Amino acid sequence: MGDEDTTSVRSTTNGTIPAPSSCLPEEAIEARSSSTTPTPHDQVTENLPSTSRLQDLEPQSRSRLCAESASDHFVSRPRSNASDYASNPRSPRASIDLGLKECSGESSQNGGESSHNATPAKLNLDIDSELAKSLLNGSLTSVDEVELVVEDNEDLIMESPSVHQKEFSPEASSELSAEFAGETGVPGEEGASSGAGSGGSVVSELEPGAMVEPVGRTSSGRDLQLVTPGDTVSDDEGSETVSEVPLPVEDDSEELGAQEYPPEWYTKQKHVFIFSEAGKPIYSRHGKEENIVGLYGVMQALLSCVQDNSDDLNCIRSSDRLFVFRCHPPLMLVAVSDTTECEEQIARQLKYVHHQAVFFLTQSHLARLFKNRHNYDLRRQLTGLPKFFNGIIEFVEEEHSFLLESVQCLPMPQSLRNEVTATLLSNRCPELVFAIVLYERQIISVVRPKQYAITPQDLHLLMNYVQTGSTRGHGEKWAPCCLPDFNDGGYLYIHDSYISETVNVSLVLITNEREQHITMINCKQRIVEQMVAQKTMDKLEEIISTPFLSSDTKIPHLRHFVYKSKSSQQLVSPEYTVPYNSDEDRRSLHTKYCHVYDKLHHSDQKMSIYYDIDSRESVVGYLMSSSEIYCTFSPFVTRPVALNNIDKLLKWIRREENRFFILGSGVY
């Protein structure tokens, strides 16, 4: 299969990739038809779990996404040159596998032929440079491999041993195109002109018209019918249709034009986008949403193509970027990353971003907003909130506590922590549910009812809320917020304020009664008064002025470490010290931790120890039954020495655990 596929691919991709232009609808159509042709059912079943890499294909075929899916839609949406779709059930690494199920009756509506094919077919989507460009900006041009991973309803289909590629059989392609056409509304901005579609004659022909077409097709199913026949035929028809339907899409495409984004936009390491199921922009981490409307359309199209087949698009890989898609209805989230973070980590980051939206609006309110107004512009509800999205993204990129799904406590003598906790408990009023004392992103104390816990994820959101919406200098804050893990359907009311003049220690009081703002203010007043009387504040300030350092452990060669206690979901980690002076150094080390974490947690082989050694440092990850630890040593440390030191460190931490962790107490 590989051969066939590759060839087909080439045709689409071969040419240099010009600017992102719309994919030719016709091409797509063809591709579809081809894919469908082979025995659908058989292939489908086989295909389900596979992902494919384009790289396996011949070199020429560069950036294309092959989606194996029954769905024709898939192709149509992207508008990208979905030209080649070969259905080869067994190709070593086919391009993208969409473990889609059979096409539903939709296809049948379209051209007769198409309908046949549609059912079980798998699709190979080619997303040429255009898509890549549009999404990533031109960086993709060098894409050698593109890997699409789709989740078959339940299972993540990552790379599976048996990858199926689809060949372009002219016949199969037709079906797909038809359905795609049915999907309207996608701004067809992207279709990159397949430039010189050297390989496939069809492609090349299509291209000129293609740019335009995508839009037209989406709207109506007729295009599909036209497509059905052979490649050539489809092309012609497609072009016609295109011309007939000028489109809003074109405008979009123009907007997408690479020139529209400022150069810096392309160099960002990670983009995060939120949009509605209707493709309405909600948030963009970099740049203004309104400037990249077309891009949202493309992303939405990709997602919904796959969804139409009751499947979910999870991620697309190119040689230098990872596109991660997640649907948290009614929101759709996409991250485009050129970091080394793996898909799972980025998906978790997107979940946080979603939770950030829920934090302010609640899941039920979100659902209600979109229920009757599919086109609702959520940005109206988000005035002043984008900074919190930015904040949570920074948080998840920097924090060990996010990586390890835990919280970090400010190290301090147990007696002092108990004193703070006792102060909270003694001034507790009946309306109070949670009381938390924070120092920036570390916890000093938590008081909670016996029957309710508060998860690390919710605490992270609270930290972001307190830190990003800093009240320093502007009094005490009182706002309704939702802790998604606690209850994503309702609000809690949060009072927060800084309680120290000199350090960023804040007190967060949470109640479930919205009219208790005065009560909370009074409660806070009593707590502060007692803390002042006991000089608790002074003690805290002293603790904060002498941070915990790795040198405190007296372990030789140890530069830094992160230790997580699984049972308490808490971690301990020293401040960064030499040689990690700059933000860049720190981020680089954190990235290494992420990498080691990924190896330990997401590898096929079960490992409990992983070394990562380079000229700068050696990082060792060690998984134990009740804890895990990540240590950074100088690069000259031998493995036995490193292991021995880790052993010593573990014993040291156990001796000091009262200082690092909140153990019991704080419950009423």
Added chain:
Amino acid sequence: MSGRPRQNGPAQAKALQFKLVLLGESAVGKSSLVLRFVKGQFHEYQETTIGAAFLTQTVTVDGVTVKFEIWDTAGQERYHSLAPMYYRGAQAAIIVYDITNRDTFERAKSWVKELDRQARKDIVIALAGNKFDLSNKRMVEVEEGSAYAQEHNLIFMETSAKTGDNVSNVFVEIAKMLPKVEPKPNNNGQTVRIDDNQEAQNGGGPGCCSKN
């Protein structure tokens, strides 16, 4: 509120406490007004208020120390439903609009109506046309604001949180109108219905800046 500077610490003994709420469309400068009043600061890019913020500040009027407990509310629509809990028990309100944005003036009028209906009857209301420093871009004339204020017995001033013009005057004028008797505000409220008198006093006031 840990150690917020109080201007008139010594006079605490006589301090009367009043709840004051700021209302108005988002981005008209409510937080900036409060920050100018409480801290004497101004930030060109004041962060959007989420929910509401609570601050206090004291002023001395005619030898009497008045402590304002200020609820600076968020202007966004999604927090509108929470507004009643801030103004319900308030003795005073400042309704703010942006003189360069007519829509915010209309929104201010609707706040006045809402307070008329639902706030306590003796509430002292001030209407503040903020961003006076941008008067070359004004979309709402002084006379218009002033006329509306007179019609509804409101204190009226045009203010600028950026330059500080009239900011503390608004609070001082409000303080003058509030009952100076310790007892429950309710009783005083009627007496205080000073609004009428006030007009006389403040009558010149509406001109705001000029008054300064």
